[in-house]
Amino acid sequence: MQALTSLLYTVFFYFWTALVSLLGTPLFFCPQRWTLVLFHIWGRGLVAALAICRIKVEVRGQIPQGAALVAPKHQCLLDVVAQYTWLPAATFVMKKELGWIPWFGWYAFKSGCIVIDRGGAAKTMRQVIREGTERFKDGRQVVIFPEGTRKAPGAEPDYKPGIAALYRELNVPVVPVATNAGVHWPAHGMMRRPGTIVFEYLEPIPPGLKRAEFMRLLQERIETRSNELLAEGL
Numbered sequence: 001m002q003a004l005t006s007l008l009y010t011v012f013f014y015f016w017t018a019l020v021s022l023l024g025t026p027l028f029f030c031p032q033r034w035t036l037v038l039f040h041i042w043g044r045g046l047v048a049a050l051a052i053c054r055i056k057v058e059v060r061g062q063i064p065q066g067a068a069l070v071a072p073k074h075q076c077l078l079d080v081v082a083q084y085t086w087l088p089a090a091t092f093v094m095k096k097e098l099g100w101i102p103w104f105g106w107y108a109f110k111s112g113c114i115v116i117d118r119g120g121a122a123k124t125m126r127q128v129i130r131e132g133t134e135r136f137k138d139g140r141q142v143v144i145f146p147e148g149t150r151k152a153p154g155a156e157p158d159y160k161p162g163i164a165a166l167y168r169e170l171n172v173p174v175v176p177v178a179t180n181a182g183v184h185w186p187a188h189g190m191m192r193r194p195g196t197i198v199f200e201y202l203e204p205i206p207p208g209l210k211r212a213e214f215m216r217l218l219q220e221r222i223e224t225r226s227n228e229l230l231a232e233g234l
Helices: 002-023 025-029 032-053 078-086 096-100 104-111 122-137 162-170 211-232
Strands: 055-061 068-072 090-095 114-116 141-143 174-179 195-201
Touching: 002 025, 002 032, 002 104, 025 032, 025 104, 032 055, 032 078, 032 104, 055 078, 068 078, 068 162, 078 090, 078 174, 078 195, 090 096, 090 104, 090 122, 114 122, 122 141, 122 162, 162 211, 174 211, 195 211
Parallel strands: 055 195, 068 141, 068 174, 090 114, 090 141
Antiparallel strands: 174 195
């Protein structure tokens, strides 16, 4: 039964994604805000359809409404979908390879994502700071996964220093996000496991902390709460 519902959801995922992408094509010629609306519709459809697999998605905490740096735990693709679903004006820091994906990459550019070359080192960091500052002036929520890539639930954390540089230069609050999504939506394969997926927006970290203290606090808040969600067995 689980395999069948997972297959049905996978079919819906690709059908819904293709439908929204194709019907939204005229938005390339419209104001940027309409692309954000399209991402909201796409995300809400995918989240609602998880009921097929007997999965409920719960959002906790205070969702940032204005300019903020959002740092979610990254366990699966749903972590991306979730931010587009609930944040009012999300923009991601994403690697340039994702920009080559037809429609998704094009919409990402149109929505104002910060597309980077991860091998660019200092040049890339200057780009993110420059473009991030521009997004904050527009009240956007800049989303960056502090570990840079997906991690299995309960795996040893590996937080990258890039977010600390952004925190220092952009001088805005950082909102950590904990989750247990990877338990029910594994990083690989199509199996979806019944239960409750939680995305919890944690207490914002105020600007101005020293680098070491900021990194310690960020990792502590995300990992502690994510592990608590895993222990709840939702």
